[in-house]
Amino acid sequence: MAENHNRTAPCHTERVVGGTTVVEMRGDIDILTTPQLSARLDALTAGRSPDLVVDLRPVAFLDCSALRLLCRVRNRVMARQGRLRLVADTSRLLRILRPTGLAGVFEMHQELPAVLFGARHHDSVHHDSASATAG
Template structure:
């Protein structure tokens, strides 16, 4: 088993769009890579009323330490009266959140425009219509 995560470490890009910090995470979020990403998210959520969108569509793997990092970030944001949105797309990530019983804990959007511009998440539209 190869324990060298150098090529698999999640990298991320950050930008601010209309006052919202958008963090696009790439690669794997696991035991070896969640801590540095969590430290960066701690910095981004340190101020009052943080407004953060995590674009997780490019993430190819997440384990329980990655889910713990997401929950920690959510708790920090809520404690500071901010807002956290996840962009999960239609891949396996929404299924993972449902399996972990976290789907109702996060504000999940299918794409970046809906997360940034206040469009109603697709699941809420379906629930309201049905």
């Protein structure tokens, strides 16, 4: 029996803008999809002083495993004296973050250009890989 799921498969694109790695995530981020995203985000935050922007605006669905992934990425970035910013429909994301007590934990923005303008004033060391320029 084939099951019909109305799921949007996760995917992401990466680009580097002024030393900041911008990851745009799309689709559903849930318990089935976070392992593959986690491996890529681990690689992007492995260096010293990572400067990472995660654009969640195109994400259709987030569950608690997605929140755990974002917290893990934040902890990795902070431990390496880096910076993590989330770009999202703030009201939608806050509806998820408030009940968990995470509303004040992340640096959040509603639009990408504002984030990148701020990134130009933040020096960071970033090691690019060939796949980091996909998109």
